[in-house]
Amino acid sequence: MAASGPAPSSSGMPQLPVMDREEVDRALARLGAEHEAIETSLLALQDHAGRRLLEGADLAGTTRVRWAAAEQTISQLWTYYDAYAAACAKAREVRARRRWPGQAELAELTDLLRGEHVTVPGDALAPSPRLSERFTLQALVERMNSGYARALDVVVTADAVWSALPARIDMLAAELQRTRSLAHSVGVRPGEHPSGDDLEEITAELTALRAEVIRDPLAFWSGASPSSAPGGGRPDTERYDRAARALEDVRREIEAVLTVRQDAERRLMLLRDLLSRADRTLTEARQARGEVLAKIAASDVPAVSGPSTALHEQLALAAEYRRRSQWHRLSPLLESLEQRADDELLRARESLTAVTAPLAVRAELRGRLDAYRAKVVRHGLAEEPLLVERYDAARRLLWSAPCDLRAAEQAVLRYQRAVAETLPPHPPAGPAPESEVGGPGRAGPGGRG
Numbered sequence: 537m538a539a540s541g542p543a544p545s546s547s548g549m550p551q552l553p554v555m556d557r558e559e560v561d562r563a564l565a566r567l568g569a570e571h572e573a574i575e576t577s578l579l580a581l582q583d584h585a586g587r588r589l590l591e592g593a594d595l596a597g598t599t600r601v602r603w604a605a606a607e608q609t610i611s612q613l614w615t616y617y618d619a620y621a622a623a624c625a626k627a628r629e630v631r632a633r634r635r636w637p638g639q640a641e642l643a644e645l646t647d648l649l650r651g652e653h654v655t656v657p658g659d660a661l662a663p664s665p666r667l668s669e670r671f672t673l674q675a676l677v678e679r680m681n682s683g684y685a686r687a688l689d690v691v692v693t694a695d696a697v698w699s700a701l702p703a704r705i706d707m708l709a710a711e712l713q714r715t716r717s718l719a720h721s722v723g724v725r726p727g728e729h730p731s732g733d734d735l736e737e738i739t740a741e742l743t744a745l746r747a748e749v750i751r752d753p754l755a756f757w758s759g760a761s762p763s764s765a766p767g768g769g770r771p772d773t774e775r776y777d778r779a780a781r782a783l784e785d786v787r788r789e790i791e792a793v794l795t796v797r798q799d800a801e802r803r804l805m806l807l808r809d810l811l812s813r814a815d816r817t818l819t820e821a822r823q824a825r826g827e828v829l830a831k832i833a834a835s836d837v838p839a840v841s842g843p844s845t846a847l848h849e850q851l852a853l854a855a856e857y858r859r860r861s862q863w864h865r866l867s868p869l870l871e872s873l874e875q876r877a878d879d880e881l882l883r884a885r886e887s888l889t890a891v892t893a894p895l896a897v898r899a900e901l902r903g904r905l906d907a908y909r910a911k912v913v914r915h916g917l918a919e920e921p922l923l924v925e926r927y928d929a930a931r932r933l934l935w936s937a938p939c940d941l942r943a944a945e946q947a948v949l950r951y952q953r954a955v956a957e958t959l960p961p962h963p964p965a966g967p968a969p970e971s972e973v974g975g976p977g978r979a980g981p982g983g984r985g
Contacts, residue, residue, distance in 0.1 A: 586695025597752035697753035817884035
């Protein structure tokens with residue numbers, strides 16, 4: 537094995553220690569493996585689907601700028617690769633001259649393998665571009681690796697966005713079209729219903745979004761590049777997600793309108809029944825008021841209003857909406873009418889209760905008077921003059937028309953007091969007196985009877 541020593545450098549750099557034969561062989565083996573790996577990577581990049589799509593696309597924005605730089609970088613990579621392959625071939629040629637290379641061959645191989653012996657065109661994208669640059673083989677590999685990473689990021693990022701977003705947008709657009717057809721069938725149209733306007737806005741947004749994604753995919757990437765650590769980035773779907781949520785809201789609104797269409801007749805029948813019951817109750821209340829004013833001497837009987845004309849008009853309008861299949865207008869009207877119809881029936885019942893309250897008071901006084909009369913009869917005091925007099929006075933007031941409720945109530949109270957004073961008191965509960973226990977003829981304490 538030849539001895540090592542300083543080798544003159546053709547690049548003008550300080551002399552390098554001369555490599556021995558084993559070092560040369562190991563370096564050539566490593567260079568051969570790197571040469572094969574670089575070639576494989578460049579060919580894979582050349583055949584990448586994302587690169588082919590980028591080459592044929594009408595790009596704009598960030599993607600257009602970065603792809604122009606990436607294309608130039610890829611072209612440089614092949615230039616670097618050719619220079620690298622030529623340098624490796626020359627080094628192998630020198631090594632193949634002799635099985636046991638001499639000092640001159642080892643010095644030349646050292647210069648080829650470790651010296652700045654590879655000349656390539658300058659990087660036009662560098663801040664201060666030069667016509668040419670000189671590299672060692674190792675430095676050239678590093679330059680190729682960094683350029684390859686930059687170009688690969690552009691290609692893989694664009695491919696990832698194109699693989700994710702356009703297909704999802706197309707699926708959402710198909711769902712949008714089905715929703716629009718359904719909306720049209722139930723009368724939800726632009727300018728007539730808010731959901732119809734929403735559908736138009738979603739359609740415009742999806743059309744614009746798809747066009748922007750196709751022309752500028754890199755603008756829709758969030759986070760680190762795909763070629764970095766796994767999970768470092770992802771396609772930015774914020775606008776797509778917002779459109780999808782808006783469409784879901786519209787779809788729920790359409791389903792609500794469809795439910796209205798299916799239940800419209802049943803709900804209209806229930807509304808007619810509610811209003812009819814309310815009208816009948818108000819009619820009954822008005823009749824009862826006339827009866828109360830005729831039978832009861834009272835001035836505080838509340839007035840009874842007539843049926844709600846507005847509710848009947850809106851009910852007729854709801855029926856017209858159903859006849860014309862204007863379900864989007866019928867839906868909110870039915871919800872409002874159902875609540876107001878319940879309120880109307882409650883108002884009618886409260887009016888009837890308020891109007892008939894004096895009759896209920898009279899009925900309660902009559903019942904109380906009859907109950908005390910029955911109690912008097914059970915005790916055999918029906919002919920007691922005071923009781924007869926007060927009973928007849930109360931009865932005349934309660935069964936006369938118009939009835940003075942205040943005077944009748946006082947008369948009933950006077951009769952109650954008279955009954956309470958006339959009836960014998962109840963015997964106290966407990967044991968009987970001792971005289972009753974001993975019986976007739978029984979002597980008391982201390983003697984005989």
